[in-house]
Amino acid sequence: MSSVAAKAPAVETPFLRLAREYARSRTALAGLAVLILIVLAALLARWVVPQDPYDLAQLDILDGMMAPGSLGGGGWTYWLGTDDQGRDMLSAIVFGLRTSLLVGVVATLIALAVGVAVGLLAAYAGDRVDGLVMRLVDIQLSFPAILIALILLALLGKGVDKVIVALAAVQWAYYARTIRGSALVERRKEYIEAAQCLALPHQRIMMRHLLPNCLPPLIVVATVQVAHAIALEATLSFLGVGVPVTQPSLGMLIASGYQYMLSGDYWVSLFPGLALLVTIVAINLVGDRLRDVLNPRLSH
Amino acid sequence: MLVFILRRLAQSAVVVVAMSVLVFAGIFAIGNPIDVLISPEADEFERAAAIARLGLDKPMHEQFLRFVDSALGGDLGTSFVHGVPALGLVLQRFPATLELALCAMLVAVVLGIPLGLWAGLKPDSLAGRIIMTGSILGFSLPTFWVGMMLIMAFAVTLGWLPAGGRGETASLFGVPWSFLTADGLAHLILPAVNLALFKLSLVIRLARAGTREVALQDYVKFARAKGLAPSRVVGVHILKNIMIPVVTILGLELGSVIAFSVVTETVFAWPGMGKLLIDSILQLDRPVVIAYLLVTVLLFVVINLIVDLVYSLLDPRIRLGGGRA
Numbered sequence: 001m002s003s004v005a006a007k008a009p010a011v012e013t014p015f016l017r018l019a020r021e022y023a024r025s026r027t028a029l030a031g032l033a034v035l036i037l038i039v040l041a042a043l044l045a046r047w048v049v050p051q052d053p054y055d056l057a058q059l060d061i062l063d064g065m066m067a068p069g070s071l072g073g074g075g076w077t078y079w080l081g082t083d084d085q086g087r088d089m090l091s092a093i094v095f096g097l098r099t100s101l102l103v104g105v106v107a108t109l110i111a112l113a114v115g116v117a118v119g120l121l122a123a124y125a126g127d128r129v130d131g132l133v134m135r136l137v138d139i140q141l142s143f144p145a146i147l148i149a150l151i152l153l154a155l156l157g158k159g160v161d162k163v164i165v166a167l168a169a170v171q172w173a174y175y176a177r178t179i180r181g182s183a184l185v186e187r188r189k190e191y192i193e194a195a196q197c198l199a200l201p202h203q204r205i206m207m208r209h210l211l212p213n214c215l216p217p218l219i220v221v222a223t224v225q226v227a228h229a230i231a232l233e234a235t236l237s238f239l240g241v242g243v244p245v246t247q248p249s250l251g252m253l254i255a256s257g258y259q260y261m262l263s264g265d266y267w268v269s270l271f272p273g274l275a276l277l278v279t280i281v282a283i284n285l286v287g288d289r290l291r292d293v294l295n296p297r298l299s300h
Numbered sequence: 301m302l303v304f305i306l307r308r309l310a311q312s313a314v315v316v317v318a319m320s321v322l323v324f325a326g327i328f329a330i331g332n333p334i335d336v337l338i339s340p341e342a343d344e345f346e347r348a349a350a351i352a353r354l355g356l357d358k359p360m361h362e363q364f365l366r367f368v369d370s371a372l373g374g375d376l377g378t379s380f381v382h383g384v385p386a387l388g389l390v391l392q393r394f395p396a397t398l399e400l401a402l403c404a405m406l407v408a409v410v411l412g413i414p415l416g417l418w419a420g421l422k423p424d425s426l427a428g429r430i431i432m433t434g435s436i437l438g439f440s441l442p443t444f445w446v447g448m449m450l451i452m453a454f455a456v457t458l459g460w461l462p463a464g465g466r467g468e469t470a471s472l473f474g475v476p477w478s479f480l481t482a483d484g485l486a487h488l489i490l491p492a493v494n495l496a497l498f499k500l501s502l503v504i505r506l507a508r509a510g511t512r513e514v515a516l517q518d519y520v521k522f523a524r525a526k527g528l529a530p531s532r533v534v535g536v537h538i539l540k541n542i543m544i545p546v547v548t549i550l551g552l553e554l555g556s557v558i559a560f561s562v563v564t565e566t567v568f569a570w571p572g573m574g575k576l577l578i579d580s581i582l583q584l585d586r587p588v589v590i591a592y593l594l595v596t597v598l599l600f601v602v603i604n605l606i607v608d609l610v611y612s613l614l615d616p617r618i619r620l621g622g623g624r625a
Contacts, residue, residue: 238563261451
């Protein structure tokens with residue numbers, strides 16, 4: 001190895017150091033690349049795919065249930081086949097991906113905000129507040145996420161917003177527990193004591209001093225939880241209590257292809273499933289690598 | 301020890317009370333209880349009679365007491381769809397779910413511990429890497445999709461196993477079981493494997509982590525130095541010591557397997573509690589949903605209690621040091 005090329009620059013921002021550390025794993029880089037592609041495709045859905053799958057004017061019922069690779073009436077090829085209404089599966093998958101990602105990310109952000117607020121408050125207030133909040137978290141975490149989500153959706157009904165609410169309600173406890181764990185360690189350190197001696201307002205100490213130092217484990221949990229949220233949403237939609245038919249996610253697409261699968265028309269279900277799988281694995285790869293990179297015990 | 305048990309019992313009671321308050325709040329405060337408890341087909345007169353009978357004109361705390369009272373008496377309402385008591389309906393479906401869950405646990409342990417041991421003893425070997433990659437996939441793949449792929453492969457394409465249902469059952473203690481007949485067993489394999497997949501990945505990871513840790517301990521080195529056969533070192537010295545976390549997690553996970561069987565049962569049309577729950581949600585049969593919820597909560601509390609007690613027997617540190625377990 002040539003020593004000149006390998007030499008690191010003298011001054012390095014923490015972000016650059018993390019990025020360099022991250023890039024050491026080829027698998028994680030590949031995961032990140034795939035994830036970026038997926039997000040871009042979902043964001044630019046309308047311009048990426050040949051057809052708007054939910055504009056009925058663009059659908060040709062004569063092209064229904066065509067096998068992957070068939071040439072359609074519109075003069076272009078259905079690379080992943082079509083469903084019973086002549087909808088191009090590739091287009092449907094990219095649009096479905098958009099719903100799945102939207103639900104997963106928004107639910108995670110809401111849960112993150114609630115969990116961080118509650119967890120920080122518990123750790124900072126200590127004693128009775130802490131005991132009460134953490135007991136609540138323990139109880140909630142002793143029930144499987146899918147059960148709580150199912151019950152909430154049974155009460156709330158269908159809809160993208162309701163799924164987001166249910167997923168956020170399921171997830172907040174993870175963040176509360178994670179941030180409380182690190183906040184309890186941090187708040188005994190000297191810089192917090194110093195801030196308290198300066199008589200800074202509690203809110204400022206929590207937000208500007210405590211929070212930034214508790215972030216790394218939270219980022220890891222949040223990344224992995226997005227994947228969990230997407231998988232859970234797909235499961236709920238498959239069970240028929242998730243997103244409505246008018247705004248199908250990947251799970252919904254898989255569910256609607258289920259009936260054709262038993263008669264051998266595999267593509268309506270298989271390809272959305274593969275898209276879901278690739279998305280989840282990519283997010284998990286990135287999350288795993290972030291955990292290694294952000295863990296101070298492993299890096300020194 | 302007695303203090304520990306008493307404290308743990310009190311805690312479980314608090315959870316049950318808290319959950320029933322939540323369920324009550326869910327039905328009576330958030331939704332409109334009339335929609336929940338009275339069939340939508342009822343006419344004005346029936347509605348008025350039912351409101352009076354259910355005491356919905358009474359203040360909230362009195363309503364709550366009534367709810368608790370009838371729930372304690374085992375009365376959770378009558379199913380709109382089936383016209384029979386909801387609780388009985390849920391309990392009747394319970395054996396099918398339990399059978400599926402236990403079989404899935406069996407698959408997870410019987411396959412997971414040897415695989416995890418192997419991966420832990422030879423972490424850098426090809427087999428070890430394949431096992432770990434497989435376990436990551438097991439965590440990532442959504443259960444319902446794997447179930448569909450299993451049906452696609454083994455039922456539709458190969459035609460080896462049936463795609464759904466419970467098959468022929470035989471009666472034991474007055475309850476029908478599938479595992480007692482060859483046909484039932486054939487129906488059981490795919491759903492059990494499907495449900496086991498997630499726990500299998502978990503067991504592999506636990507066993508691997510435990511093995512790697514235990515294999516470095518002095519007593520294992522000493523056993524090896526003593527010239528014991530490798531099979532004895534692995535089978536006795538290592539295996540015994542990785543079992544505690546595995547057993548604990550499995551106990552705790554039994555509840556989650558029962559909850560996740562909702563998905564597997566739906567995919568494989570397995571007539572258990574989970575399928576009943578989904579059907580009831582889709583048909584707005586809310587008394588059954590409530591009955592399922594309360595039964596499951598109780599089940600969870602009991603499982604968690606038993607696991608904690610067994611664990612405290614296995615590991616004295618918990619009960620001696622554990623003020624806040």
